[in-house]
Amino acid sequence: MKAITIQNLSKTYANGTRALTEVNIEVEAGDFFALLGANGAGKTTIIGILTGLVNKTAGKAVIYGHNIDREFEAAKRMMGVVPQEFNFNMFEKIQDILITQAGYYGIERSAALTEAESLLKRLGLWEKRNHPARSLSGGMKRRLMIARALVHRPQLLILDEPTAGVDVELRYGMWDYLKQLNQEGRTILLTTHYLEEVEQLCRHAAMIKEGKIIKHDAVKNLVKMMDRETYVVAVRDMRELSGFEEYNLTVVDSHSFEVELNRTTELDPFLAKLKGSGFVITDIRPKGHRLEKLFLDLLKK
Amino acid sequence: MKKQWIAFQAILNKEVTRFVRIWSQTLLPPVITQMLYFLIFGKFIGSRIGNIEGVDYMAFIVPGLVMMAVINSAYVNVVSSFFSAKFQRNIEEMLVAPVSSWVIMAGYVSAGVLRGLLVGFLVFAVSCFFTRPVIHSFFMIFIFILLTAVLFSLGGLLNGIFSKNFDDVSIFPTFVLTPLIYLGGVFYSINHLPPVWQHISRLNPILYMVNGFRFGFYGLSDVNLFLSLGLLIVFIFGLILINFRLLEKGVGLKN
Numbered sequence: 044m045k046a047i048t049i050q051n052l053s054k055t056y057a058n059g060t061r062a063l064t065e066v067n068i069e070v071e072a073g074d075f076f077a078l079l080g081a082n083g084a085g086k087t088t089i090i091g092i093l094t095g096l097v098n099k100t101a102g103k104a105v106i107y108g109h110n111i112d113r114e115f116e117a118a119k120r121m122m123g124v125v126p127q128e129f130n131f132n133m134f135e136k137i138q139d140i141l142i143t144q145a146g147y148y149g150i151e152r153s154a155a156l157t158e159a160e161s162l163l164k165r166l167g168l169w170e171k172r173n174h175p176a177r178s179l180s181g182g183m184k185r186r187l188m189i190a191r192a193l194v195h196r197p198q199l200l201i202l203d204e205p206t207a208g209v210d211v212e213l214r215y216g217m218w219d220y221l222k223q224l225n226q227e228g229r230t231i232l233l234t235t236h237y238l239e240e241v242e243q244l245c246r247h248a249a250m251i252k253e254g255k256i257i258k259h260d261a262v263k264n265l266v267k268m269m270d271r272e273t274y275v276v277a278v279r280d281m282r283e284l285s286g287f288e289e290y291n292l293t294v295v296d297s298h299s300f301e302v303e304l305n306r307t308t309e310l311d312p313f314l315a316k317l318k319g320s321g322f323v324i325t326d327i328r329p330k331g332h333r334l335e336k337l338f339l340d341l342l343k344k
Numbered sequence: 345m346k347k348q349w350i351a352f353q354a355i356l357n358k359e360v361t362r363f364v365r366i367w368s369q370t371l372l373p374p375v376i377t378q379m380l381y382f383l384i385f386g387k388f389i390g391s392r393i394g395n396i397e398g399v400d401y402m403a404f405i406v407p408g409l410v411m412m413a414v415i416n417s418a419y420v421n422v423v424s425s426f427f428s429a430k431f432q433r434n435i436e437e438m439l440v441a442p443v444s445s446w447v448i449m450a451g452y453v454s455a456g457v458l459r460g461l462l463v464g465f466l467v468f469a470v471s472c473f474f475t476r477p478v479i480h481s482f483f484m485i486f487i488f489i490l491l492t493a494v495l496f497s498l499g500g501l502l503n504g505i506f507s508k509n510f511d512d513v514s515i516f517p518t519f520v521l522t523p524l525i526y527l528g529g530v531f532y533s534i535n536h537l538p539p540v541w542q543h544i545s546r547l548n549p550i551l552y553m554v555n556g557f558r559f560g561f562y563g564l565s566d567v568n569l570f571l572s573l574g575l576l577i578v579f580i581f582g583l584i585l586i587n588f589r590l591l592e593k594g595v596g597l598k599n
Contacts, residue, residue: 088599091599094439096436096439096440096598098598098599115442116442116444117442119441122440124440126433126436130433132432134362135358139358142354143354144441146350146354146355148441149347149348149350149351150350151350191437
């Protein structure tokens with residue numbers, strides 16, 4: 044079962060800006076899918092079209108079998124949306140925000156109260172339920188947005204840069220929660236600037252540039268496309284790096300340097316040579332953000 | 345259908361909670377303003393005017409002042425709330441949900457009508473401290489005040505849909521609505537105007553609403569009541585169709 048099918052989706056804004064050009068994306072039910080792209084690439088436009096905030100110019104979008112042109116009401120019931128910016132009424136009480144949102148989906152007040160209590164407890168907002176939204180911290184507001192998107196129990200959760208601007212602790216907490224939601228069977232479509240987030244969470248990703256999909260594959264396949272890997276090597280004391288011209292080395296500080304190696308190259312000869320030159324290795328680790336490098340490489344093409 | 349009914353209740357409940365929560369901005373000011381009108385025009389100046397069409401001047405202006413409060417409150421409630429929802433983007437909560445355009449319109453307009461009627465009732469209650477209005481036809485009072493509140497709530501929604509900034513919210517009420525209300529026979533009977541001004545006044549739609557409402561109290565009207573009701577109904581249907589079409593297309597709401 045496909046959660047999302049997008050075919051030849053195009054959007055040209057009234058001012059003539061072409062935001063999307065024949066975009067094709069398929070997301071399987073239960074997948075954790077990332078939409079990657081620079082600012083203005085068209086990610087939010089895609090989400091806007093799927094959720095009814097943007098009118099498409101051409102193409103087709105189907106959510107769990109419901110074509111948004113013919114059965115938008117049914118399609119909307121399948122989706123929960125967490126937008127990029129806080130868009131709830133700051134003067135409303137937190138619990139009221141959820142109850143009202145549930146009402147928009149036709150959920151009776153008694154059922155909405157039960158669901159709201161469960162979500163607010165799960166997201167650590169229950170104690171604040173009678174406070175106005177403006178009194179919440181930034182992290183709590185993010186969680187409230189997620190609770191609001193889930194109050195009608197959607198099959199598909201769409202998150203537009205949900206961890207933008209949140210601290211590391213909260214980001215990791217949110218990752219755990221999103222993983223749980225996905226494990227419970229919800230399909231998640233995520234846009235993000237944190238490519239580490241994609242590597243940690245997502246199984247599939249599409250990269251978008253200037254309104255066109257430039258890559259659509261499993262995240263593990265995208266990572267495999269990287270033919271080189273950068274390692275950070277920590278040493279007790281930095282010494283002269285002469286004799287290592289065959290390697291691409293960059294000194295980071297007085298106790299570490301980076302080395303870029305071919306992914307097929309074994310590390311042992313390099314480490315042996317370091318030891319032979321008197322280096323005492325205290326740590327070695329991949330630099331990470333491999334996807335980020337691939338992403339930048341693809342954007343340059 | 346039941347789901348849409350629940351969605352309607354959600355919008356109405358949210359809107360009513362909003363204007364009741366800020367009652368000192370939404371309910372109190374029109375009551376104070378109209379009380380000042382009663383004092384100044386009714387008590388101080390009115391005592392020198394005497395009767396109009398056989399009705400004490402203070403009592404004569406009651407229907408017009410109630411109607412003025414209803415029109416302003418119904419209109420401002422919808423335009424300010426709808427624009428505020430656009431400005432803060434919480435209108436998106438509704439747009440991403442399966443709420444039909446009919447329900448969005450009905451929810452906002454019903455809240456505007458409720459605020460208009462509540463303010464109208466409060467102003468009428470205050471007027472009873474100054475004079476004792478009589479009731480000629482309760483049905484006519486009810487039908488005219490209800491239809492007028494519906495019409496101006498729809499007008500507020502139309503204004504809210506097109507508003508792009510706070511200036512847009514206040515331009516129509518300040519420069520069009522207020523002059524039309526003041527010149528709509530609130531404080532006088534157009535029979536006392538020179539013929540040319542009588543003809544000009546008859547182009548003002550608010551004259552028909554004020555007179556229809558006044559007829560409910562005293563059985564007096566400067567205009568044909570069937571024409572008044574007809575105009576109200578035609579304007580209401582026109583605005584319903586226009587608003588529905590705009591909401592369906594997402595004008596001012598979607599990109």
